[in-house]
Amino acid sequence: METRARPILRPLIYGLPHSISTFDLKVLSGWIGKTVMVGEYLxxxxxxxxxxxxxxxxxxxxxxxxxxxWIADYQGSKWRNLAMFHHMGRVDPDPTGSLHPDTHFTSIGMGRLFIQAAATSSSTTIVNENDAMRQIWPLPKTNLSWPPARFIDDGEADFIADSFSRAMNLPHGGSIHM
Known part of the structure; x- marks a missing residue:
């Protein structure tokens, strides 16, 4: 998986202009999912x-x-050196009273690449209305032109990373720097 993802990640991390095929977006999405799944075990x-x-x-x-x-062209300094921030919580009340999280929200920064991954088993639909972010999963129907016209900076990356905790009224959990 790492070997397949590396040539896709490299131009994103360096902010190099190129077109990303839907096949490569599927590989990239899988790598991001695996990274989030492994990172959660911290x-x-x-x-x-x-x-x-x-x-x-x-x-x-x-x-x-x-x-x-979603991915964005990041042009700040705070998230550049492989930062990961993971929030989780319960969106829907559990009839059994369980507090087990049903939603996770993870932000990852590497060089010029900012990643936002989210999933929920609740009835909630997760959306991202930031025009600098490009959705790569579920897969778009066409290739993705990179970088987008607009980039994000430190303040916007922090705002995106904290959006789930703000929406859920959760305490800020801090970032995990790898």
Missing amino acids: HPNHIAIPDSERLRMYAEFELPPTWSI
């Missing part, structure tokens, strides 16, 4: 991604349709 007592989704990734190298992934 806090093993707060796992939000169900085993069924992990098994699907392992068997089919494809994320479920409940996931959404």
Whole structure:
């Protein structure tokens, strides 16, 4: 997976203009999903991604349709050196009273690439209305031209990364720098 994703990631990280095929977007989405799934285990007592989704990734190298992934051209400094920020929470009340998270929201920064991945098993639809973000999962129907006309900076990246905690009224959890 790493070998297949590396030539797709490199021009994104360096902000190089190019076109990304839908096939490459599927590979990139799979790599991002795997990275989020592995990164979540930095806090093993707060796992939000169900085993069924992990098994699907392992068997089919494809994320479920409940996931959404966006990428942006990032031109700041705070998120440049591989930063990861992960929020999770419960959107829908559980009739059993369980507090097990049903939603996760992860931001990753690497060089000029900012990634936002989100998924939920709740009835909520996750949207991103930021015009600098390009949705890559679910897959778009056409190739993606890179970079987009507008980039994001440190303030906007922080705002996006904190949006789930603001919406859910959760405390800021801090970023995980790898």
